[in-house]
Amino acid sequence: MFDNFKKLIGIRQKIILGIDVGSASIKAVEISRKNQNFILENYGELDCSLVKKPSIGEADKNIISFTNKQLAEIIKAILRESEMRSKEVVFSIPDFSSFFTTIKLPIMSQEEIPEVIKYEVKPYIPLPVSEITLDWLITEGEISKTSLKILVVAIPNEIIDQYKEIAFLAGLDLKILEPEVFSLSRAVVIGEDREKTVGLVDIGARSATINVLEKGMLKMSHSFNVAGNEIADAIARSLNIEYNEARGLKEKQGLTIGTGKNAEAEKAMIPLVNFILEEVKNTFRDFYEDEGKKPQKIILAGGTVLMPGLKDYFSSEFEQEIAIANPFLGLSYPTALGSALKQTAPSYGVAIGLAIKGLE
Template sequence: MAFSLSSLFHKESKSVIGVDIGTSSVKVVQLRREQGRVVLETYGAIALGPYAGVEIGRATALPAEKLAEALKDVIREANVTTKDAAIAIPYSSSLVAIIKVPAAAESQLASVVPIEARKYIPVPINEVQLDWFVVSDQKKHTADGKLEVLLVAIHNDTTAKFRSIVSEAALLPGFFEIEVFSAVRASLDHGLAPVAVVDLGAATSKFYVVERGLIRESHIINHGGQDLTLGASRALGITVVVAEERKRKYGLSGEGTTGPGLAPLPAGQAGADLKRSLELSLSPMISELTRTISGWETRTNKSLSAVVLTGGGATLRGLHDFMQSKMTNEIRLSDPFSKTQAPAFLEAILKEAGPEFSVAVGLALRRLQEIG
């Protein structure tokens, strides 16, 4: 999928590209700044299944050269014109944790954090890139004598792999960023109340709690979009390819056909089996999500103001309403393209596709801010 807007705008300023390499697809978004506005120039996505010899929608574990091939293909198809890139690092290939250090050590964090990090990182410290950020406020750490620090670590091999991918695609990386930070930047506005962000991927989903713009908690939920496809394939006795096509087209709408080549029937007379199958597959994920939210709210004595859905899985038709019917928290869909300027006739398309491109948009937004 690709759409280029470059012919609709006169180019004056420098463009940047956000690159999100997931397990089931590669997404790119090209933005530029014009007269204080962020302009969407082009975006695109390409499925990785065919590069691995499996069905579209399936999670893959491709070598760097195959990922570079896919990245080059989507860059060409989306008519990307810039080399200035920002690259996402998968959450699964990184460590994000809140650690506590003595408040008295605040002036020596450069030496204290690497020592404390050894408790959380199962490899030698010299094999990872470390970064950290103080997240506790002055009153809190003065009261309990502890300083809360957000610890971020990426293995050197991971960085080297992604550097080789973008180099092969002839891109110039401005920075590498763990996907959680990119998704949050594109999905949320500035606010004080805690919000959960749920990134629905192909193999797994990620859960983040964001408060005052800072990530307070994060972990992986082992349920993803391919579980829905495989469940529908088994339940309906259809191939994985057909199950994925029907999932994408009909989702939880209850619409569908009775068979190949037959005319669609009204909602309620067709697609009911698909809807039922998808709901059954979603139930474990929603149950785990509900338990996770309840545990966090009980532990912190705070309430989440909303749950924001992002990632490719969030584009499933009817998902918002289904999850809202099962959960007490307000459910919202990420709308990253709302932070950009684009032609009005694309508004509905961009709103629908938006959740899948949250990470790529978030990367490009940060890169634009960096270059001024």
């Protein structure tokens, strides 16, 4: 009866945290749900470069260069600063800690699929099946009607245990762990884009991931470790300057035509941006060979796409419409926040998608 009462007067039904432990910054959002409406209650992030790194050997393997304890402290600090009080959390698993593969299976029942997948993915994954957890998605075909195409994500158990420990140390109740590609798609491929074939390009700090979605369903995913960090590194090496100065040049000037130091920086960035572009084109080509279709639109996500001039650079290389991701569009929030949110929007996709998952 109490639940019905809540529904009638529209009190929020549930509230949850979505936390993206990225390699450049940790982003947290607190989202509540009122009927079909998702409401942004709070958001905050902490730039990891502001936190002192542990000495070599001390950091836990695979998750960026901090110990679990430090990551938990960073999360606690974000939650404190942004006044988030929820204890339930959904975390993402970074693309660079996951293995993706697509497999084709003959007709079979739902119950048979997990066992068969375990066997089929063996050759593609450099770890024993006993050390991984599998998540999968049917991307084509219907169970017991046609053959199936399945996108499989394998996550090392060691990584899962690390995230469990981080949640525990931060005093949070970990509800779900999800590969970040699923969360990102949920948050940024919305509205009429869910009817289209969309190329979703996430360029973060350590890794970039290129996805193709059809009618909101993930069909293809390809990830590699060239992204914002490497672009700043190239500038630092080429101009023989400190990393932070290089990062500043990248973020403020980017690919807009400059002179002197700026022109040098741009010259250093171009080969890496071109590398990413080529990977996008190759992924689209693979998709075309498989499915005979081209993405109708390209959505750019991740902090690196904020680089001045990057969107125009993409526009000059692709015939499709190019948009910068805005995951806040799927949420309700005070209008006064609008312009501030737009500035950071492309890097919040994963965190927002995680919270929505927890509320679904």
